[in-house]
Amino acid sequence: MKLFNTLTRRKEEFVPLEEGKVRMYVCGPTVYNLIHIGNARPMIIFDTVRRYMEYKGYEVNFVSNFTDVDDKIIKKAIEEGVSAQEVSERYIAECRKDMDAMNVKPATTNPQATQEINGMIDMIQTLIDKGYAYPAADGTVYFRVKKFKEYGKLSHKNLDDLQSGFRSLQVSGEDQKEDPLDFVLWKPKKEGEPSWLSPWCDGRPGWHIECSVMAKKYLGDEIDIHAGGEDLIFPHHENEIAQSECCNGKIFAKYWMHNGFLNIDNRKMSKSLGNFRTVREISEQYDLQVLRFFMLNAHYRSPLNFSADLMEAAKNALERITDAAANLKDRKNAAQTESATDAEKELLTQSQEFVKKFEEAMDDDFNTADALAAIFELVKFANTNVSEESSAEFAGSLLDTVVKLCDVLGLKAVKKEEILDKEIEDLIAERQEARKAKNFARADEIRDELLAKGIILKDTREGVKWKRA
Numbered sequence: 001m002k003l004f005n006t007l008t009r010r011k012e013e014f015v016p017l018e019e020g021k022v023r024m025y026v027c028g029p030t031v032y033n034l035i036h037i038g039n040a041r042p043m044i045i046f047d048t049v050r051r052y053m054e055y056k057g058y059e060v061n062f063v064s065n066f067t068d069v070d071d072k073i074i075k076k077a078i079e080e081g082v083s084a085q086e087v088s089e090r091y092i093a094e095c096r097k098d099m100d101a102m103n104v105k106p107a108t109t110n111p112q113a114t115q116e117i118n119g120m121i122d123m124i125q126t127l128i129d130k131g132y133a134y135p136a137a138d139g140t141v142y143f144r145v146k147k148f149k150e151y152g153k154l155s156h157k158n159l160d161d162l163q164s165g166f167r168s169l170q171v172s173g174e175d176q177k178e179d180p181l182d183f184v185l186w187k188p189k190k191e192g193e194p195s196w197l198s199p200w201c202d203g204r205p206g207w208h209i210e211c212s213v214m215a216k217k218y219l220g221d222e223i224d225i226h227a228g229g230e231d232l233i234f235p236h237h238e239n240e241i242a243q244s245e246c247c248n249g250k251i252f253a254k255y256w257m258h259n260g261f262l263n264i265d266n267r268k269m270s271k272s273l274g275n276f277r278t279v280r281e282i283s284e285q286y287d288l289q290v291l292r293f294f295m296l297n298a299h300y301r302s303p304l305n306f307s308a309d310l311m312e313a314a315k316n317a318l319e320r321i322t323d324a325a326a327n328l329k330d331r332k333n334a335a336q337t338e339s340a341t342d343a344e345k346e347l348l349t350q351s352q353e354f355v356k357k358f359e360e361a362m363d364d365d366f367n368t369a370d371a372l373a374a375i376f377e378l379v380k381f382a383n384t385n386v387s388e389e390s391s392a393e394f395a396g397s398l399l400d401t402v403v404k405l406c407d408v409l410g411l412k413a414v415k416k417e418e419i420l421d422k423e424i425e426d427l428i429a430e431r432q433e434a435r436k437a438k439n440f441a442r443a444d445e446i447r448d449e450l451l452a453k454g455i456i457l458k459d460t461r462e463g464v465k466w467k468r469a
């Protein structure tokens with residue numbers, strides 16, 4: 001398996017630090033609003049990376065944070081007259097709903113910045129003790145960038161060039177820096193802001209220190225993959241490297257993965273252009289599986305353009321897969337014969353070619369567009385070869401392969417409703433039989449099974465009625 005490493009600007013063979021295990025950190029959103037489709041891209045991409053790693057047999061420890069203390073959260077809290085915590089908790093809950101609808105697997109751990117303040121204070125203290133950081137007179141703690149000779153290695157920026165670029169840059173309130181390149185680790189609180197006690201001042205952490213601390217706590221000093229949007233390469237990830245490597249004395253992350261930008265109608269997404277789209281808005285128009293398909297149908301490192309036409313095309317393309325899967329399911333259920341014939345067995349062997357193509361595409365830096373192309377070839381093969389005469393084993397086996405490959409990409413090939421309608425009717429009929437036979441235990445069991453799937457049964461005078469919860 002090869003992946004493109006931003007650090008070396010090359011595709012490299014993936015070799016984990018510990019055999020069979022992957023330690024992965026993805027920078028998560030700042031929670032002050034509903035997530036937008038730019039936030040959705042890294043969520044979908046790196047969830048797919050994780051799913052493929054798991055498919056390959058790796059045990060993945062997947063950590064992604066919520067930044068729940070930040071200027072924007074505080075601003076929103078003041079506007080609404082509520083606490084910053086109330087704002088962040090609300091949008092964490094909303095974000096989880098959107099992630100679930102996009103079929104993004106829950107992370108192993110979702111740490112929140114405000115729960116990890118002690119770790120941040122400890123790391124800042126270590127950096128001060130080692131001479132990599134210093135408190136200014138007003139209590140702000142800065143990282144001493146020039147002391148870390150490798151600064152700029154991820155973004156491939158030269159310290160001297162950065163120096164001349166930054167010379168004219170004066171950030172108000174940061175005039176006690178030793179050097180314009182130095183960045184904030186801890187800052188004093190302003191009136192009305194959430195704050196924590198520290199050895200330097202009553203205040204709050206800078207953004208970059210969060211990720212260094214949470215990665216260290218939940219994954220260790222050295223991790224396999226650190227990922228995020230390409231806008232995070234500089235300065236966020238560069239600063240994370242500086243903090244972690246100076247504190248821990250070890251290489252922070254072996255591989256750095258970054259997804260490309262997302263534009264809307266060929267323009268940068270921004271509130272001022274009026275083309276800002278939240279995931280929630282998209283979900284009112286489409287099943288978010290369509291959004292997921294749309295994002296995976298491009299290479300993750302390329303810029304991606306979002307438009308209504310492209311979403312329509314994605315919807316139609318995804319339907320070709322789900323229609324084929326539904327057809328395979330029907331063929332399987334209605335088959336006259338159970339076992340595959342020799343000719344069918346030969347075709348099943350042939351169909352493994354598409355699985356191989358799929359894996360080759362994914363092994364080549366997660367080329368999900370080519371992986372989808374392999375699924376379409378498989379679907380075409382199934383449509384051509386499965387008929388009313390096919391055995392249940394043949395149709396079922398092709399269906400399983402389609403479902404399995406789609407699942408690696410987080411796509412549900414079989415629509416839930418299509419399974420359920422027939423299943424519900426069958427189970428209700430079975431329950432009626434059980435009751436007639438006075439087998440009430442089985443009847444209750446079926447009721448519970450349906451309830452677990454969100455189906456509520458009601459016994460009426462006209463018979464059993466059901467509805468979705």
Ligand SMILES: [Zn+2]
Nearest residue numbers: 027028211236
């Ligand atoms: Zn981060």
